[in-house]
Amino acid sequence: MSRPARILVVEDDRVVARDLRQQLGHLGYQVVGVTARGEDAAALARSTSAELALTDIRLEGAMDGIDAAQEIRLACDIPVVFLTAYADDETLRRARLTEPFGYLLKPFEDSQLRTAIEMALYKHANDRKLRESERRYAATLASIGDAVITTDEAGCIRYLNPVAERLIHCRADAALGRPLAELYRVSDEETGPWAQAPGAGLMLHGPGREPVPIEQSVSPLIDERGKVTGSVLVFRDLSHRRTVEKELRDAQAELARVSGLTTMGELAASIAHEINQPLAAIVTNASAGLNWLRRPQPELAEVEQLLGWILADGSRAAGVIKSLQALARKSGPELARLDMAATIHEVAQLMRPDIQRHGVRLQLGPFAAQSHVLGDRIQIQQVLVNLLRNGIEAIRDSTGGSGADSSRLLVVSTAPGEAGEVAICVTDSGDGVAEAHRERLFDAFFTTKPHGMGMGLAICRSIVEAHQGRLWATPVAPRGLRLAFALPAAPG
Structure with missing residues (x-):
């Protein structure tokens, strides 16, 4: 059951005030204060926590009921109902300015008083809810x-x-x-x-x-x-967004420019790395050919053989450049059926001077019964050259003794890979690679060699991936490293 409403009575006629208190009590309301002075009404309403004020318009003192109602409204924000015997136009006009919640002409019945009070309380509660909603709405929009x-x-x-x-x-x-x-x-x-x-x-x-x-x-x-x-x-x-978008576009343009320069640098480094070996062979063979020609009796047969080698190395250098340009343009390799055993023997013959110079024992095989793959001949030769050179240099720089045969062994073999693949393995007997470096072996410009460029294995990865293949490195016990790649097997 709800508690009775707390009402303040502002009435200068003591008899009327007494009767009004009794009438309100009979109706179930709680009279929390009575005053005859308008000057005291607002303070009394605040101190008694009144919820509604019943105010006579004509009051003793300098402040009448209309002024008192205005003070009450400003100080306490409670509804005011006027009780008066006066209803002239000027009084009504002044009363309306205070925004009263009711206006009862004396004398009035209990039912009229109850109705006026309940309507005032109800309307004031709704107005308060509306004002709170408006404040929340305004605060939300402001924030x-x-x-x-x-x-x-x-x-x-x-x-x-x-x-x-x-x-x-x-x-x-x-x-x-x-x-x-x-x-x-x-x-x-x-x-x-x-x-x-x-x-x-x-x-x-x-x-x-x-x-x-x-x-x-x-x-x-x-x-x-x-x-x-x-x-x-x-x-x-959108000014800030436009600024951010412009800065992002500028950053993307700069990134594209830097990426282009990086790509050009990688391509230049790749070309330099890959043609170094055939150019060195050309220089060596040309020097040897000059020596043959300067003899008292020139050895023309030997010179002819050297010129053939020079022609082959020059063609290989041109092929390397062409294949690297194709990789840079993201164009696919020119696939053909390759016998990997025969290709390995060809590359071993090309690498024979390096192998002999560093005292490396080369073992070719075993080879799988089916060693045919689909690949670009020049590009697959590049991969094998790089892997063999990597193995030769690993053996050359090995801290192991040169007396043991196993310490200078380089093995190139093939084996069945996963379904529909042929795996080609190059296993050296060098010192191997630290586990922390193994994941970065195929990154461009990463190298563990004092004078390395870090491009050989990166080029291998690009070529193998362009062939839809895989490239990986695994340690070999008790020492050494196996670099292997797998390519799709040729049908038939």
Whole structure:
């Protein structure tokens, strides 16, 4: 059961005040105070936590009931019901200014008094809820990052939040009631004509300032009868976003430029790395050929053989450059059926001078019964040359003794890989690679050698992956490293 409403009586007639107290008690209300002076009404209402005031318009003293009602309303925010015997026009006009919640002419019945009190309490509770809702609504709109303007049906501004104030450069108190078009003018960023259409690509214009890029949306305000009573305009300053987007585009352009330079650097390094060996062979053979020709009896047969080798090395260098350019252009390899056993023997013959110079024992095989793959001959030869050179250098730089045969052994073999693959393995007896470095072996410019470029294995990976294959490294016990790659087997 709800507690009785707490009521303050402001009445200068003691008999009427006494009867009113009794009447209210009979109706179930609690009278928390009675005063005959308007000057005391507001303070008494506040100290007694009154919820409603019944006030006579004519009071003793300098302040009448209308002035007292105004003080009560401002100090306590409680409803006031006037009880009076006067109903002239001037009194009613003054009373209306205080926004009373009821007006009873004396004498009145209990039912009339109850009705006036209950209606006043009910209306005041609803008004309080409405004001709280409006405050929450205003606080929400004031705190959001978007600008908000509401207009009435005539297009005049009824509300704008602080963000809108900043964007249109006008305070709310100066903007309220003014036509929206005076303060808010929008043009299409591309075509230029004035527009109020929703969307992005708009420019907000105002006197004395540069246009601001915005994004906006417009929604109608519709009452319960379906009538449009105004509109809500929500817009957002896109200046910061445009700045960020421009910086991002500039950063992407710079990244593309740097990436292009990096790619060019990688291509140049790759070409230098790959043609170094055939160029060195050309120089060596040319020097030997000159020596043969300078003898008292020139050895023309030997010179002819050397010229053949020079021609072969020159052709191989040209093929290397062509294949690396194809990799840089992301064009696919020229696939053909390759016998990997025969290809390994060809590459071993090319690498024979290096193998002999470093005292490496080369073992070719065992080879799988089916060692045919689909590949680009020049590019697969490049892979094998790099892997063999890597193994030769690992053996050359090995800390193991040279007396044991196993310490100078390089084995090249093939074996069945996963389904539909052929695996080619190059196993050296060098010192191996630290586990921490093994994952980076195939990264461009990563090397564990004092004078290495770090491109050989990176090129191998690019070529093998372009052939839809795999490349990996595994340690060998008790020492050494196995570099292996797998390629799709040729059909048939």
